[in-house]
Amino acid sequence: MRRRIFLTLLVLLAVGSAFAQAKYPTKQINIVVGASAGGTSDTVTRFLAKDIEAQLGVPVVVTDKPGGSCSVAFEYMAAQKPDGYHLMYMPVESAMVKAMGFTQLEPKSVRYFAHAMFLPATVTVNSKSPWKTFNDLIAYAKANPGKVTVGNSGTGSIWHFAAVGIEQVCGVTFNHVPFDGGAAAATAVMGGHVDVATVAPGEVLAGVKGGYLRVLAIVDTKRSALYPDVPCFKELGYDVKILAWGAFAAPAGTPDSVISVLEAAFSKAIQSQGFQDLCVKYGFTPGYMDAKDAQAFAESQARWYQEEVPKLKLK
Amino acid sequence: MSKDGLMFVGACVIVTLFFMIPAFSFPGGTTDGAPGPGYFPILVCSVILLLSTILFIQYLRDHKKYFQQNETQKKNLPKLLIAIGAIILYTILFMFIPFIPLTLVFMVFLNWLFGRTWRFNIIFSVVFTGVIYFVFNNLLHVML
Amino acid sequence: MDWIQAFLGVLQPQVFLYLVIGVVSGGLIGALPGLTATMGVAVLTPISFWLKPECGFAMLIGVYNSAIWAGGVSAILINTPGTPASIASTFDGYKLTQKGYSALALNINTVYSVLGGLFSSLCLIFFAFPLAHFALQFGPAEYTTLALFGLTMMVSVSGISPIKGLLVGFLGLLFSTVGLDSIQAYKRYTLNNSALLDGLNFVPMMIGLFGIGEILYQIYTSDSQEKLVVAEVKGTKQFLTPKEFGKLAPANLLTGIISVIVGAIPGAGGDIASIICWGQAKKMSKHPEEYGEGSLEGLSVSCTANNAVIGGAMTTMLSLGIPGDAVTAILIGSLMMYGMTPGPQLFIENNPFVLTLIAQLILANLVILIFGLTTSRIYPKILKIKKTTLWVVVIMCCIIGSYAINNSYVDIIMMSVAGIFGFILRVMDFPQGPFILGMLLGRLLESNLRRALSLTMGNYSIFFTSPICIVLLSISVLSLVWPSIKKQLKKRAA
Numbered sequence: 001m002r003r004r005i006f007l008t009l010l011v012l013l014a015v016g017s018a019f020a021q022a023k024y025p026t027k028q029i030n031i032v033v034g035a036s037a038g039g040t041s042d043t044v045t046r047f048l049a050k051d052i053e054a055q056l057g058v059p060v061v062v063t064d065k066p067g068g069s070c071s072v073a074f075e076y077m078a079a080q081k082p083d084g085y086h087l088m089y090m091p092v093e094s095a096m097v098k099a100m101g102f103t104q105l106e107p108k109s110v111r112y113f114a115h116a117m118f119l120p121a122t123v124t125v126n127s128k129s130p131w132k133t134f135n136d137l138i139a140y141a142k143a144n145p146g147k148v149t150v151g152n153s154g155t156g157s158i159w160h161f162a163a164v165g166i167e168q169v170c171g172v173t174f175n176h177v178p179f180d181g182g183a184a185a186a187t188a189v190m191g192g193h194v195d196v197a198t199v200a201p202g203e204v205l206a207g208v209k210g211g212y213l214r215v216l217a218i219v220d221t222k223r224s225a226l227y228p229d230v231p232c233f234k235e236l237g238y239d240v241k242i243l244a245w246g247a248f249a250a251p252a253g254t255p256d257s258v259i260s261v262l263e264a265a266f267s268k269a270i271q272s273q274g275f276q277d278l279c280v281k282y283g284f285t286p287g288y289m290d291a292k293d294a295q296a297f298a299e300s301q302a303r304w305y306q307e308e309v310p311k312l313k314l315k
Numbered sequence: 316m317s318k319d320g321l322m323f324v325g326a327c328v329i330v331t332l333f334f335m336i337p338a339f340s341f342p343g344g345t346t347d348g349a350p351g352p353g354y355f356p357i358l359v360c361s362v363i364l365l366l367s368t369i370l371f372i373q374y375l376r377d378h379k380k381y382f383q384q385n386e387t388q389k390k391n392l393p394k395l396l397i398a399i400g401a402i403i404l405y406t407i408l409f410m411f412i413p414f415i416p417l418t419l420v421f422m423v424f425l426n427w428l429f430g431r432t433w434r435f436n437i438i439f440s441v442v443f444t445g446v447i448y449f450v451f452n453n454l455l456h457v458m459l
Numbered sequence: 460m461d462w463i464q465a466f467l468g469v470l471q472p473q474v475f476l477y478l479v480i481g482v483v484s485g486g487l488i489g490a491l492p493g494l495t496a497t498m499g500v501a502v503l504t505p506i507s508f509w510l511k512p513e514c515g516f517a518m519l520i521g522v523y524n525s526a527i528w529a530g531g532v533s534a535i536l537i538n539t540p541g542t543p544a545s546i547a548s549t550f551d552g553y554k555l556t557q558k559g560y561s562a563l564a565l566n567i568n569t570v571y572s573v574l575g576g577l578f579s580s581l582c583l584i585f586f587a588f589p590l591a592h593f594a595l596q597f598g599p600a601e602y603t604t605l606a607l608f609g610l611t612m613m614v615s616v617s618g619i620s621p622i623k624g625l626l627v628g629f630l631g632l633l634f635s636t637v638g639l640d641s642i643q644a645y646k647r648y649t650l651n652n653s654a655l656l657d658g659l660n661f662v663p664m665m666i667g668l669f670g671i672g673e674i675l676y677q678i679y680t681s682d683s684q685e686k687l688v689v690a691e692v693k694g695t696k697q698f699l700t701p702k703e704f705g706k707l708a709p710a711n712l713l714t715g716i717i718s719v720i721v722g723a724i725p726g727a728g729g730d731i732a733s734i735i736c737w738g739q740a741k742k743m744s745k746h747p748e749e750y751g752e753g754s755l756e757g758l759s760v761s762c763t764a765n766n767a768v769i770g771g772a773m774t775t776m777l778s779l780g781i782p783g784d785a786v787t788a789i790l791i792g793s794l795m796m797y798g799m800t801p802g803p804q805l806f807i808e809n810n811p812f813v814l815t816l817i818a819q820l821i822l823a824n825l826v827i828l829i830f831g832l833t834t835s836r837i838y839p840k841i842l843k844i845k846k847t848t849l850w851v852v853v854i855m856c857c858i859i860g861s862y863a864i865n866n867s868y869v870d871i872i873m874m875s876v877a878g879i880f881g882f883i884l885r886v887m888d889f890p891q892g893p894f895i896l897g898m899l900l901g902r903l904l905e906s907n908l909r910r911a912l913s914l915t916m917g918n919y920s921i922f923f924t925s926p927i928c929i930v931l932l933s934i935s936v937l938s939l940v941w942p943s944i945k946k947q948l949k950k951r952a953a
Contacts, residue, residue, distance in 0.1 A: 206780020206802030
């Protein structure tokens, strides 16, 4: 008898917990973004949040907590309850901040559950510059080491690494000039204050369309949908190591059942036609990865930056 | 000699030194000749020290008492200090205590400090806390 | 013909409705300290995606213009700039309120904000491309000299004692160095706190310095015997006479021109423009002694300046696709969401839409004019409530507002510290304006100075070869020595 009661209780417990798991989500989900409104991170997150809201039937609120290349938001998210109601958009910087010494957190400290897209750098020059192709630029840079000024979006930012990566694979030396954001670097190229900018495709689009700028190459394995005529790095015979990317993560300890709900919802949202269209407009490369792959990718990126950052001699 | 003036200048110098001393150990400029991270702070600190010296001399000749000039201010000083303390305490506790109870207590306290009637105090605090919570949390999606 | 269509398009009931919604919500957002125009536009942007582009943009343009205008309302009534662009409006506006002329001050704010907005819209229509190309000339060296020119304004906003003003101003510059340095990404004074990596946030410091500082000062100096209302509204005078209007015209025209240019230059916005214009107008005025004591000219100039910046910022946004300030950066994002790329191409491909945008800009200003003049009688009623009620309300708004900007706890602590600092400054007869100016210009000055030098391998001659640099440096020197030259000239004449 007692045994039976015990068994019944056990079954009830199992059913109950299964029921509790099935109940996620029951309330508002918050997604933090470690950057200001209007930027890439914010746009991507808000776009997907609308889709997730429709799928899961609870409000999904996006909050911006900018600061320290996303480390402020990172620290905030990692300290939240691992119940699936506090998520974060993880840009490539999430794999860099530990190496940069901004925070102790790294991809290992949280659970990635979906990878959304990649964002390649462009090699952009003023349309009046003598360099018509990427090889022209490299030939000049080889003959005049340190003469070519390259604007990036800030020291230690992903576009700074992109320029460093180009230096490494092409065997040249640039004079790196950090600006406050990619748009500022693109503007400086338009005004002729620096020679080259290695920034995102969307950031130079207006200048290219208006005839002020020329994109020489896309630092990617594929051509960009925004610039179908511009060769990609692979075609030019170079290896690509540095891409910006965006993923989503939850605090460590978030139960698997919750992760799988999120994984399914984000997988649908990221692979939706709407998001693919958004990617084309902004020059992203769609690149969905599931939880396991996203986690492994982020950790491998973190290892790479851990090795590369000290070589920059920032400190 | 103006005591308050000299104290202010002294405080400025201390703050400036707090910024200036570490600045000397910042790394140097880049190889291409641009000045390093310590260049600008040291420049600014030097100007502040110069200005402080001039002001110091001015205050030595000045006899003005800036704080506690009259009876009203003397009387209000405790109220002021309590208000400052409450604001600082509130902003620190903001991190640890949920918004609604903390804000209710804070507002009731302020109204009491400013000598309002209890009836007004309670109604005002409850309504205003509710309005703020609704506007910021629900309309503007600020995480309170 | 296209223009008529554009205006008719905006006057469609639906579009017009969203424009009015934008203006009204912008009026509330701007008037609350801590809720800036940037935040208003950012919050409403996701909502605008559900709407048709012209409706969505009508709302955003309404919010943008109206929030900048309404920032002046709280500057005038409670000495707290609602948005950074209205810092200079506190200098004269609040003094007018204290003298009982709040309705007049509010109407000046409305009328001149609208005039500034309309003037800059005209510049946008006629000079968009030349202005944008001029703005492109600004490289690191030019920004450095622009920031230096801005710094010379510290003396003008210092009031009676330039030494005190300069000391406070340089403290502001010093505080702007907190955080990662923008060239080598070296951590300066961050106390190992990741929230300080990006430096001290400017808006909470401003709110604390002006808002909390003022309230603490009032707590300290209020006599309980005195009738505890904030200010009597005694002046029956509500509008400027045509003669006064004519007198203010030259200063405001010049202000409009300077502000449109400053607005067009990426990275320099209404905050810098309004202080520069106020300081410049003071130097050129026949009555500089009235500035900061409730000068009608001073107030009108600061109001013209902050709204005239909008048209300038829209210039670079529409013609080159470059954000002129934080708000236009968000607007570019939403244009791209709608599948339009701002830039010269937009003028050709989507010309009707550009005309619609400009028409919306003009109509938004007209709506603000009506909204502002009708509410100017209501707002001063706020001042009739008991002082203590206002104290509690302002303290709460300052705290929550500064948290709302970045959802940052450090910001509210900095805000209260800045409040105490602001109070001490007031008691010690130090001006607060220069500190804010220093914080505003510090990063612009330092990062561009070092960037320029890294471009030239440490050669300072770049500052003396660029024509823009030479002009800016000369007027900086001139504006420093002008007061003494003026004195000499007066002596000689006498």
